[in-house]
Amino acid sequence: MFSKSILATACFAAVAVSAPAPQVSGYANADAGLSGKSSSVGSIATVFGPDSQIPYTPTAPPSGTQPGAAPTRVSSNPTGVTSHGPYSGTATTTGAVSNTVLAASIPPLPLNPTATYYNADGKLKNAQPAPYTPYGGLGTNGTLPRYQVNSDFDFESIALGLYQEWIELDLFNNGLAIFSAEDFLAAGLTAEDRALIAFMAQQETGHAELLTNMLGEAAPVQCTYDYPFTNVREFIDFNQKLTRFGESGVWGFINHLDSREVGQLLAQSIATEARQQMSFRQMLGLHAMPVWFETGIPQSWAWTYLAPYISSCPENNTRLAWQNFPALHILNQANPNRFSPNDTALNEVVGNRTSDPSKADIPVEESCVNVNVTGYGCGPAISRNRSEPLSFPGKQVFLSWDTPGSPVGPNNSYVTSSSAGPPVFAAWVSQLNLTYTPLVTTGANTGYTFQPASEVYAGEGAANDTMFLALTDTDLFLTPFNLSMINPHVAALGIYQAG
Ligand SMILES: *[C@@H]1O[C@H](CO)[C@@H](O)[C@H](O)[C@H]1NC(C)=O
Ligand SMILES: *[C@@H]1O[C@H](CO)[C@@H](O)[C@H](O)[C@H]1NC(C)=O
Ligand SMILES: *[C@@H]1O[C@H](CO)[C@@H](O)[C@H](O)[C@H]1NC(C)=O
Ligand SMILES: *[C@@H]1O[C@H](CO)[C@@H](O)[C@H](O)[C@H]1NC(C)=O
Ligand SMILES: *[C@@H]1O[C@H](CO)[C@@H](O)[C@H](O)[C@H]1NC(C)=O
Ligand SMILES: *[C@@H]1O[C@H](CO)[C@@H](O)[C@H](O)[C@H]1NC(C)=O
Ligand SMILES: *[C@@H]1O[C@H](CO)[C@@H](O)[C@H](O)[C@H]1NC(C)=O
Ligand SMILES: *[C@@H]1O[C@H](CO)[C@@H](O)[C@H](O)[C@H]1NC(C)=O
Ligand SMILES: *[C@@H]1O[C@H](CO)[C@@H](O)[C@H](O)[C@H]1NC(C)=O
Ligand SMILES: *[C@@H]1O[C@H](CO)[C@@H](O)[C@H](O)[C@H]1NC(C)=O
8 A cells, every 4th residue: 555655646747748838828719729639648547456445434425214314215216017008098077177267377477566677887786784795685694495386386296297207216217118229239329328227217216305395295196107219219308308398497486386396306306317417418419418418398389299109197196187289290300320311311300299209210321320430320329410400591491280178198088189279380389489480381280381591699599409399370579588478379399409
């Protein structure tokens, strides 16, 4: 051990001498023009030990009745039989939860009269309640935190979030259970990647526990699911879509919650879900995050996307109040498994549900999965450039949409609905933006539109990533905090794979 630490010191000294100075005093055009010479010395390790023995004390997490022992989880890692598939019975109850409905929609109001603060000189405007503590904020006046939903809005939002956590828990485990290690390897995913997916499933048990606790005894429990994928690439594609609407569903409501305490903990779980979404994009060989902002969507949108994959729930499971919109089908949805997304055939998706993945089962000579050429390969990577992007501003997008009135969701016990008139706009929701393009109708429930070139801020195209597309009967101006006012105008809802 003594001789080893001498060696280590000698080694660091050698590195210090040969390493380039990390600080460069100045440079032009964001290019310091460093030589890029490697600073490594010696040869790559092949023997891994014996290692230094560092100071430690034996320790273990507290358990049972010991102080600080962690609570058990509402769902353990899976044991026993798990079943899947479509539902074929008849529901004992139908429709979204509802009681007295006071109006057909929420009328817009002017600015809240208390929203007046403006600070032009950067100085404090109010006396400070304590040292180093500027006046203001919510939940900052010493009141005891209460980590419980605090309104019907909160309850329904967190219950929706819990339905989402439950499917993710089942879904990530399901892919690992039904595809072999060889199947994953053929898609470029190693045993270490499978371990990451398995860990993501365990994260969901923690999220399900947290949301259950914040709801109380009426928290919905886990259901039975019906998945669309037939191979590993489609599993990953479905995951990146499902986590996209799961994440965006939460961004859409989190700042509207009555309970700031619930919002606090929910933010800390959705930050993890955001990482899952990015990981699945990377496993699909997409650009890791081709946007500057992650978008938020209304709860009824998240429920519309999620419900078709829930086949049945246990009797008396708490039901939701949100709307299920009719499905919007993107007929020429770009296939991320092709090195030429332009060559995607019509309906090149595995099924009719809006988040169904693109078919990965295409001729090998058309696939990018095992291509080893920069700009064309789409095997798993930290990030990928695509010489031919999945979509581009001006792309003609062919659409078809369902009419309301279809049974959907657990036990087919919810019904799609819309209060919109005939659709005349396509509404593109991504980043901080909602952009409308005219819908050209070509037949009963079919038509097309063109992908917009709108920007978030100059230089960043708004339409990118896995994003949201609705058909509407008007082009109401809305921003991220009042986007849900679009709902009475939504005729159909889909998911668009822009990049
Ligand atoms: C849904 O189906 C499950 C399984 O068949 C059944 O136990 C449950 O009672 C059904 N729920 C409704 C609302 O019909
Ligand atoms: C403390 O702040 C909360 C809002 O965060 C407010 O509802 C409550 O009335 C305040 N309590 C006191 C004692 O000022
Ligand atoms: C469902 O709720 C009804 C009415 O409260 C009750 O009679 C029944 O036992 C419950 N079923 C289950 C499986 O919990
Ligand atoms: C894909 O289609 C667009 C629009 O027609 C075209 O501009 C572009 O060159 C095509 N991409 C390739 C790689 O051919
Ligand atoms: C998708 O919908 C079309 C038209 O409604 C129908 O003809 C087709 O059978 C459906 N496909 C699947 C896989 O359900
Ligand atoms: C892919 O390219 C890398 C770098 O050129 C090379 O080392 C590797 O063997 C190639 N793999 C395949 C499957 O062609
Ligand atoms: C990747 O894309 C970026 C920006 O689109 C471009 O600047 C860069 O040259 C590309 N790199 C490669 C290796 O294609
Ligand atoms: C999406 O972002 C990537 C990375 O910045 C870019 O290469 C691509 O062109 C963008 N796609 C669209 C549709 O703007
Ligand atoms: C996109 O959102 C940003 C931020 O709200 C806004 O400044 C910009 O004008 C929007 N762009 C479009 C095209 O609506
Ligand atoms: C939504 O908010 C924006 C301000 O960000 C406002 O201009 C717009 O009128 C609002 N829309 C409605 C329908 O209230």
